Amino acid sequence: MTNNDAVEVPEAPSLTKRLEEEGEIAADYLEELLDIADLDGDIDIDVEHDRAAVAIVSDTDGLDDLVGTDGEVLDALQELTRLAVQARTGDRSRLMLDVAGFRAARRSELSELADKAIARVKESGSSVSMDPMNAFERKVVHDVVTAAGLKSDSAGTDPDRYVVISPS
Missing domain, CATH: 3.30.1370.50 (R3H-like domain)
Structure with missing residues (x-):
C-alpha cells in the first residue's frame, strides 16, 4: 500500500439516523406488546432533544392500564422498551415513551x-x-x-x- 492509497472507513450513522433506528426497534417491540395485550393503538416515532421519542396513541381510552397510577406503569414500560432497543443495538438508549398523551x-x-x-x-x-x-x-x-x-x-x-x- 502506498501513501496515495486511501482506506475507506465506513461512515458512522448520523445521530438522527441512529435515533430513528431506535424508534423503529421500539415501535416493533411495542406493537408486539399491544398485540399480546389485545390493545388498540398507533405508534408515532419522532426525534426530540437528541433522543428517540415514541408515543402510543389511540382514539379509545383503552391505554390507561399502560400508564398506571402517576405514570408508574409507563415508566416501567419505557425501561423495558429501552432494554429491548439496547438488546438489538448494543447501545444504551435514552428513548422517551409517551402513552395516551400522559407525558405531554x-x-x-x-x-x-x-x-x-x-x-x-x-x-x-x-x-x-x-x-x-x-x-x-x-x-x-x-x-x-x-x-x-x-x-x-x-x-x-x-x-x-x-x-x-x-x-x-
Missing part, C-alpha cells in the same frame, strides 16, 4: 408549577424547593428554570429527589 400533559402541568415557583423565587429572592419528582419530571422543571434564567439543582435521594430553584 404532565410536561404542561410541570411547566406551570415551575413558572409559579420561579415567580416565588423572583419575588422573595430565596430558594424554593419543589415536591419530589421522578427524573423525567425534574428534567422538565430544570429546562423551564434554565429558560427563565435562574438556577436549579436536584436534591435528596430517589424516590424522594426534588428540585431546588434558586436566584441566579
Whole structure:
C-alpha cells in the first residue's frame, strides 16, 4: 500500500439516523406488546432533544392500564422498551415513551408549577424547593428554570429527589 492509497472507513450513522433506528426497534417491540395485550393503538416515532421519542396513541381510552397510577406503569414500560432497543443495538438508549398523551400533559402541568415557583423565587429572592419528582419530571422543571434564567439543582435521594430553584 502506498501513501496515495486511501482506506475507506465506513461512515458512522448520523445521530438522527441512529435515533430513528431506535424508534423503529421500539415501535416493533411495542406493537408486539399491544398485540399480546389485545390493545388498540398507533405508534408515532419522532426525534426530540437528541433522543428517540415514541408515543402510543389511540382514539379509545383503552391505554390507561399502560400508564398506571402517576405514570408508574409507563415508566416501567419505557425501561423495558429501552432494554429491548439496547438488546438489538448494543447501545444504551435514552428513548422517551409517551402513552395516551400522559407525558405531554404532565410536561404542561410541570411547566406551570415551575413558572409559579420561579415567580416565588423572583419575588422573595430565596430558594424554593419543589415536591419530589421522578427524573423525567425534574428534567422538565430544570429546562423551564434554565429558560427563565435562574438556577436549579436536584436534591435528596430517589424516590424522594426534588428540585431546588434558586436566584441566579
